[in-house]
Amino acid sequence: MKRAMISVAKWAWFGLLMLIAFGYMASGLSKPGEVDENETPTGVRQVSAENAVLDGAEQLAETRIPTLDAAAGASSAQLNSSESVDSIESVVDAVNLARQQAMLDAEVESAPTADWMTICRRLSLAMVGSGMSLEEIRHLESLPASERESAHLESLLHDGRFHDYWGERWMRYLVNDEGPFLVFRRRRFGHWLSENIAANRPYDAIVRDLITAEGLWTDRPQVNFLTVTFDSNDGSPDPVRLAARTCRAFLGLRIDCLQCHDDFLGNVNLGDADDRRGGRQQDFHQLAAFYSSAKTNGLQGVRTEDVDYKFQYLDADDTVDVEATVPYQSDLLPQDGNPRERLAHWVTHPEHRQFSRAAIHRFWALMFGRSITDAVDNLPLDEAANPVLDPIIEDFQSHRDIHRTIRIIAATDAFRADSKADYEITARHENNFAAFPLTRLRAEQVAGAITQASKIKSIDRQSSLLVQLMRFGAINDFLKRYGDLGENEFSKDGITIPQRLMMLNGNVLNEAAKSEPLLNTTGHLKSFAKDDSLAVDVAFLCLLNRHASEAEVEYFADKLQQADGRGNGLVDLFWMLANSTEFAWNH
Amino acid sequence: MLTAIANQLAFADEVAKTDPHQRKNVILLWMEGGPSQLETFDPHAGTKYGGDVKAIPTSVKGIEFADTLPRTAERMHLGTLIRSMTSKEGDHQRAVYNIKTGWRPDPTLVHPAIGAVLCDEFRETLDIPRHVSIVPGQWPAKGGYLGPIYDAFKMGDPNSPVPDLKARVDAARMEQRLAGLDFLESQFRRGRLSDLDQNRTLHESSTKAALRMMSSEQIDAFDVSGETAATLDAFGDTPFGRGCLAATRLIEAGVRCVEVNLNGWDSHINNHSLQSSACETLDPALAALLDRLEERDMLKNTLVVCGGEFGRTPTINPAGGRDHWPHGFSMFLAGCGIRRGFAYGETSADPIVDSSDPKFSPTVNIDKPVTVGDLHATIFKCLGVEYDREIETPVGRPLVRVEGEPIEAILA
Numbered sequence: 001m002k003r004a005m006i007s008v009a010k011w012a013w014f015g016l017l018m019l020i021a022f023g024y025m026a027s028g029l030s031k032p033g034e035v036d037e038n039e040t041p042t043g044v045r046q047v048s049a050e051n052a053v054l055d056g057a058e059q060l061a062e063t064r065i066p067t068l069d070a071a072a073g074a075s076s077a078q079l080n081s082s083e084s085v086d087s088i089e090s091v092v093d094a095v096n097l098a099r100q101q102a103m104l105d106a107e108v109e110s111a112p113t114a115d116w117m118t119i120c121r122r123l124s125l126a127m128v129g130s131g132m133s134l135e136e137i138r139h140l141e142s143l144p145a146s147e148r149e150s151a152h153l154e155s156l157l158h159d160g161r162f163h164d165y166w167g168e169r170w171m172r173y174l175v176n177d178e179g180p181f182l183v184f185r186r187r188r189f190g191h192w193l194s195e196n197i198a199a200n201r202p203y204d205a206i207v208r209d210l211i212t213a214e215g216l217w218t219d220r221p222q223v224n225f226l227t228v229t230f231d232s233n234d235g236s237p238d239p240v241r242l243a244a245r246t247c248r249a250f251l252g253l254r255i256d257c258l259q260c261h262d263d264f265l266g267n268v269n270l271g272d273a274d275d276r277r278g279g280r281q282q283d284f285h286q287l288a289a290f291y292s293s294a295k296t297n298g299l300q301g302v303r304t305e306d307v308d309y310k311f312q313y314l315d316a317d318d319t320v321d322v323e324a325t326v327p328y329q330s331d332l333l334p335q336d337g338n339p340r341e342r343l344a345h346w347v348t349h350p351e352h353r354q355f356s357r358a359a360i361h362r363f364w365a366l367m368f369g370r371s372i373t374d375a376v377d378n379l380p381l382d383e384a385a386n387p388v389l390d391p392i393i394e395d396f397q398s399h400r401d402i403h404r405t406i407r408i409i410a411a412t413d414a415f416r417a418d419s420k421a422d423y424e425i426t427a428r429h430e431n432n433f434a435a436f437p438l439t440r441l442r443a444e445q446v447a448g449a450i451t452q453a454s455k456i457k458s459i460d461r462q463s464s465l466l467v468q469l470m471r472f473g474a475i476n477d478f479l480k481r482y483g484d485l486g487e488n489e490f491s492k493d494g495i496t497i498p499q500r501l502m503m504l505n506g507n508v509l510n511e512a513a514k515s516e517p518l519l520n521t522t523g524h525l526k527s528f529a530k531d532d533s534l535a536v537d538v539a540f541l542c543l544l545n546r547h548a549s550e551a552e553v554e555y556f557a558d559k560l561q562q563a564d565g566r567g568n569g570l571v572d573l574f575w576m577l578a579n580s581t582e583f584a585w586n587h
Numbered sequence: 588m589l590t591a592i593a594n595q596l597a598f599a600d601e602v603a604k605t606d607p608h609q610r611k612n613v614i615l616l617w618m619e620g621g622p623s624q625l626e627t628f629d630p631h632a633g634t635k636y637g638g639d640v641k642a643i644p645t646s647v648k649g650i651e652f653a654d655t656l657p658r659t660a661e662r663m664h665l666g667t668l669i670r671s672m673t674s675k676e677g678d679h680q681r682a683v684y685n686i687k688t689g690w691r692p693d694p695t696l697v698h699p700a701i702g703a704v705l706c707d708e709f710r711e712t713l714d715i716p717r718h719v720s721i722v723p724g725q726w727p728a729k730g731g732y733l734g735p736i737y738d739a740f741k742m743g744d745p746n747s748p749v750p751d752l753k754a755r756v757d758a759a760r761m762e763q764r765l766a767g768l769d770f771l772e773s774q775f776r777r778g779r780l781s782d783l784d785q786n787r788t789l790h791e792s793s794t795k796a797a798l799r800m801m802s803s804e805q806i807d808a809f810d811v812s813g814e815t816a817a818t819l820d821a822f823g824d825t826p827f828g829r830g831c832l833a834a835t836r837l838i839e840a841g842v843r844c845v846e847v848n849l850n851g852w853d854s855h856i857n858n859h860s861l862q863s864s865a866c867e868t869l870d871p872a873l874a875a876l877l878d879r880l881e882e883r884d885m886l887k888n889t890l891v892v893c894g895g896e897f898g899r900t901p902t903i904n905p906a907g908g909r910d911h912w913p914h915g916f917s918m919f920l921a922g923c924g925i926r927r928g929f930a931y932g933e934t935s936a937d938p939i940v941d942s943s944d945p946k947f948s949p950t951v952n953i954d955k956p957v958t959v960g961d962l963h964a965t966i967f968k969c970l971g972v973e974y975d976r977e978i979e980t981p982v983g984r985p986l987v988r989v990e991g992e993p994i995e996a997i998l999a
Contacts, residue, residue, distance in 0.1 A: 257678045260910040312905045315941045420778035495790050500797040501751040510755055576767040581790040582775045
């Protein structure tokens, strides 16, 4: 009896402790300071159509919320306030003027403006990682031609698929690797990024949150920016990796080599704007020292303590205390305060142009699918700025508004230019913004485009769980085989033989193309397309996001007639379209 | 990244110009991360900077290796060891570019890697890619200004077949599909980049190459599963070992350049342990590779190059690691006209390592320094490529193939 009582008492004591710990975390006490008002996501959702119709736009238009109005009405107050500050038109005009000058200097002529469907496909690929669904196309066709691009852009800006996709793309440069078990929660981190992008939090606020993150990785998702480095620093944030990541991700600077030695090869230039100097080993470690203030403190997660960084420099006899300071523009660094808050303040300071420059280069690359420089995270301080991007960088310095920046880029002549013309397009045209650059779709864009093309309706968060799971599974399988570029996501490589083999004979495309009654595109077409010409045209819309030309309708309708059954003919058509250059490249 | 072999289709008529018995090939054993010369081919055991390795004799009197490479040491008589390599690149990405192309990174021009130059110089038809990278590292060989069609074809561990080689429909239906695809491609090409396929997408040429692979018997060269257990065992039960074995099969099948990558050399911490571990993989594979090429009389036409992007510092840092060091590192070469049983150049056993020392210079610790350009000129001379020919690059800039001269002393 006595033993039983003791056992009960022990368990009760244990339960009480657990309750206290849980209550502590749930109360938010694990985060010092006030709750960030900006953190509430809005995540305006778009409503999918209940039914898709193969040959009519009108019914579909009625089943979908008119996105321009919806966006205007449902946008967060923050979004509206940023929109009302000033117009983006002057910025777009300045970019277009600089583009004109670049073309003049390069002696190249601009390609004509692309048609609205091509531009909308570019927006979809860049923002949600797949082409447009037939449902979206039919809806846009129901709108006046002049409104379609902006309607689609606004719709995407408030589409959960955009927030999730950009959250995933951001993770590539913020954390990249899988991180240590348990203490790095990739999904939590991705979801937090997605929420911030949905709420259109100012970019500098997001970056400050990452650098100054405190608390538990489960309770405060931004802490995962730090915990991903736990494995190399005995369970605490690793100052060295975080310094390198901060420079690359937020400043577009590669100073990793300074970790081991001074720059004796002339690769790293630091110093003030007018007084460049070679990078020193001290520059790297003094920056890393800021992160030495981040310590793991049991159930409280990451906390801030004093800077405690010691290092033995190359060829030095002794280990020395390293002061936390920054490699250039030190006048922007606050003298006092929490070490990581000082660093965050310097990184995101409005006068720290390199921060805005790095962000705009990255957003531009995300929209176009390629960087205008060799590497998006290698923007030397002594390199001349690109005049075309300059107006956007200046705008970003004052607004820090992600959605606004996307609107600006999408509205530029460079983004809207065609990739073809009635004269010979060359790489010179592309490099001087005269024609939209042909860029290979990333692996997940190809997979996303295949799975989306296999369905008439948009696959989004409102799709059935089964459809979402199928999409998730198909993309994961595809990524493993097709090759994920990871951090090198903007490399300018051509398509490869293994990738072509996978598209010619692989399972993902085979599954997407096969005719299943009512469940997928070929099944729908087989059952409901009233004639072969319509079936061909709809297949082109689903896969290539454009109408088939007369010659194409004639050619492929004839192919359908010759096929061994309409179902097989449609499967073949799906295969041919998905295997084309046009499908696999953004144009 | 990966490659196509469309050039072979375009230049099929030139096959007759190439005598297969005289065809020169190269196998590049790429040690990505920067192997330590002190723990591999250039030990200074027992000295201030020697670390924990011991020096062991090789099959050539007077040349010693670290004790991490006992089997390779017994094959030293087959090749030449350069111990005095120098470069000006200490960052991984830049240094890999430097060693693989012979040039320092240049913002205006991307240079081709050795395999790309070789394939461009000797164009011939083959059903499988002629430039292959096995278990590639972060920066596999590329075609550079010669075009992405010369990028290395990337493949994984040769213990499994190349996937997706079997068509899912019968031949007649596949033919119909391909005809439709051709029609679509002709529509898309109109008004776009004039060299759309060759210099950008590679889509059509990769498709053709993939289709040729699907029906080719040469594809068996990728698969080492049919080799005897003894052979597999000799190369080592590792992806790198199997890669080296596959490299010999691919060269026999007509491939011009095979790059086999081995990671694990970037030992900023625990240098001795990491270098020893990587050598356990390298040693049996390199020894078995040399044996097989010699036994099959392939070494006379196949150049083997083994090395990485730079070496490692003489000094050992507080974490027990060695950092990047481009001022004196090693490169092993064998076959294809390379002198046998010879060591060229040497590094000081008591180097000046402090760059602020007035006596320090990048070559102060090296006897007979070899530049990256010299190495490339030597390699190209062995392979029958005109190393000093001026090339008209796509940016309109005439450029000599290599800025360097062959090291005559190491040529047989």
